[in-house]
Amino acid sequence: MRWSEVTPRSLYVRRREFLKLGAGSALALSLPAFARAKVEHGPKLAGVTANPNYALAEEKKNSFEDITTYNNFYELGSDKSDPSENAGKLQTRPWTVSVEGEVGKPRKWDIEEILKSFPIEERVYRLRCVEAWSMVIPWDGFPLADFLKKHDPTSRAKYVAFESAVQPQMPGVKGYAGIPFPYLEGLRIDEAMHPLSLLVVGLYGEALPNQDGAPIRLVVPWKYGFKSAKSIVKIRLQESQPPTTWNQYGGGAEYGFYANVNPDVDHPRWSQARERRIGELLRRKTLMFNGYSEVASLYAGLDLRKFY
Numbered sequence: 001m002r003w004s005e006v007t008p009r010s011l012y013v014r015r016r017e018f019l020k021l022g023a024g025s026a027l028a029l030s031l032p033a034f035a036r037a038k039v040e041h042g043p044k045l046a047g048v049t050a051n052p053n054y055a056l057a058e059e060k061k062n063s064f065e066d067i068t069t070y071n072n073f074y075e076l077g078s079d080k081s082d083p084s085e086n087a088g089k090l091q092t093r094p095w096t097v098s099v100e101g102e103v104g105k106p107r108k109w110d111i112e113e114i115l116k117s118f119p120i121e122e123r124v125y126r127l128r129c130v131e132a133w134s135m136v137i138p139w140d141g142f143p144l145a146d147f148l149k150k151h152d153p154t155s156r157a158k159y160v161a162f163e164s165a166v167q168p169q170m171p172g173v174k175g176y177a178g179i180p181f182p183y184l185e186g187l188r189i190d191e192a193m194h195p196l197s198l199l200v201v202g203l204y205g206e207a208l209p210n211q212d213g214a215p216i217r218l219v220v221p222w223k224y225g226f227k228s229a230k231s232i233v234k235i236r237l238q239e240s241q242p243p244t245t246w247n248q249y250g251g252g253a254e255y256g257f258y259a260n261v262n263p264d265v266d267h268p269r270w271s272q273a274r275e276r277r278i279g280e281l282l283r284r285k286t287l288m289f290n291g292y293s294e295v296a297s298l299y300a301g302l303d304l305r306k307f308y
């Protein structure tokens with residue numbers, strides 16, 4: 001099955017619920033997740049401090065259950081419930097993250113060293129998926145900039161490429177969803193160095209559940225969720241713009257490299273003007289840059305209608 005066939009259905013409901021309720025059911029469109037898989041809680045993270053600058057107090061947080069049972073993680077399957085059901089098929093220890101390319105100090109990190117080396121803060125961010133659903137999530141992590149700076153990027157480091165893990169036991173990596181693996185993503189270096197860009201190792205004060213991208217993932221809150229690569233094993237700084245999984249999909253006509261959240265630029269197959277916040281009945285307006293207007297200066301001079 002190809003992504004183009006999968007999307008319209010997984011946009012709203014998980015396939016099994018869809019079948020259970022019938023295609024015409026308004027209920028199916030409004031209630032995101034019931035008959036959920038049992039969610040396993042991870043170990044508590046020590047020493048997490050809430051960052052008051054990113055408390056997002058005006059927004060209601062999604063529940064731990066929402067965040068851990070309604071997921072996109074194609075390596076673990078293409079239905080929204082597949083990643084939580086197949087969470088045990090991701091092996092998160094031992095885990096190495098290698099940093100290479102245009103850096104003075106390349107390094108292979110064991111995940112335990114990463115967890116010990118960076119103070120972890122809680123930040124509540126909106127997550128807006130390109131499929132027009134959204135959540136509000138209390139992530140635990142540290143700025144990507146702090147991590148990258150430890151490796152002394154050279155002046156030729158113009159872009160940062162991210163690569164997710166591929167493990168043979170993952171049910172989705174044989175490519176039946178129509179996208180190739182490993183899952184690849186990328187940012188311009190100034191986007192990567194922006195204080196909002198976060199490397200995430202937990203949520204709700206607990207070690208990141210596998211379905212959310214354990215043991216370490218990216219979160220770039222002003223971009224569509226597909227930019228936020230999960231279960232990262234490689235970070236490469238480089239001079240040229242890296243190929244990315246979704247930008248290459250369909251000849252590049254559907255998903256841009258920049259992929260900034262923009263209510264005025266529709267996806268070729270659906271509108272981006274509104275979104276369904278998981279847990280809410282009515283659709284709400286999508287905000288430019290997902291509400292993170294402080295990033296606008298990064299795109300001065302770029303045609304934002306082109307780089308959706």
Ligand code: MTE
Pocket residue numbers: 067070071072073074075127128129130164165183211212213224225226227228229230231
């Ligand atoms: N990363 C990998 N490796 N594989 C994926 O399929 N899906 C992306 C992104 N990162 C994906 C991924 C998409 S489309 C979204 S919306 C977010 O992860 C979803 O994150 P969440 O499931 O934690 O909400």
